[in-house]
Amino acid sequence: MTEEDDLDELGEKLYSLVSSKHGEIAGKLTGMLLELPDAVIKQMLQDESVLNDGISRALQALRQESQVVSEVEEASASSDSLGERLYDLIDLHNTGHTQKITGMLLEQTKEAVLQLLSDPELLEKKINIALKTLIEQGEEEANMTDSDGEGESIGEKIFHLVEQIDPTHSADITGMLLEMDSESLNQVLRDRSLLEVAVQRAQSALAAHTQTHSST
Template sequence: MEVDVERVGEELYSRIYNQHKDNAGKLTGMLLELPSAVLVQLLQDEAMLTAAVDKAYKALQESTDEPSKNRLTTAEDVSTSSDSLGEQLFELVDLYNTGYSQKITGMLLEQKKYVVLNLLSDPKLLEKQVNQALETLKRESEADLNDSLDVDDPHDFGERLFSLVQQINQDHANELTGMLLEMDRAALHQLLCDHTLLEAAVKKALSALGTNSIEKVT
């Protein structure tokens, strides 16, 4: 993620100067050592910026005893005040309506905090990682299904399909399942692996079922 360091530095300096006139330059320089994504987050989150400046100022005060404390090198140094990191990420992931928001959020949170912060400030990177996680989950789901499903047993297919269709439309589960079972085996397998596709197929079958019912009545 490209960040105009000079512009960010000027913005940070102007905000820090009000509280720490004598040390504004040093504190700004310390914060500019942080990853670009964190710098962007600091400018957007006043509470996080305050926490980062306080931490940097404390490190500066103790620098005579332990100079290494002058450096803030990781996102953990400034993000500990944000307990809602997971909640923020979940809200963004949920916008993609994958049906796996909780699982994908958990997968993304397993990364280092600076990476997670980068995801919060970089929509393109977030979308890329959400899609990657979704593909992983789908492959795992399909593998589990292959392990548990006898592809040569139509009855096994029928039972599994009926249980899923019943969750979507309980009133017409029998008729809808019967209609879907007329599809070829590969298409059925795809429906069992992808809940979104199954919902679309059920909706289409339900529409056809309603048309057929009307024709019978007339």
């Protein structure tokens, strides 16, 4: 008989004894007892007091496991419930950002959230802070969008200046100047002589480009 067969036989005998006392959870208890050393299992089969002691320990472990699971489920349900209650209260303030503000405030500890639910003034204060943060974030995003268009406004300024020097090629020269870095562009805008030098270089480059194409 192999070790596995021996364990199966022990399991069947053990299950038979356990099921007579705890029919509904006999399978679970037997599985737990079978994790014990073979010598202990054999002793249980021969001595009812040892078996009862083993079953008591297994039952205690099951109760603890069940308690932990229920506590986790309760905590999870409690968290969901807090979120729903907080959402409903924040929604009364008509900020237009109920969901975002709820999410921000739920990042606090459970105790802090419970305090918000019981203190309307504190809740209003926290809502205003969260709303201010969201508005600032929105302004930052808007500023970033504006800065993306900054090249266009500089381009317009340079175009008008270049147009005064070389109206014929103002568009081409402006395009060439806009390839410069922002610091150089600002210097060109502030200093007319630098602008004229930059325009002359661009004119030379344009002339050379035109000459090359006309000779091909």
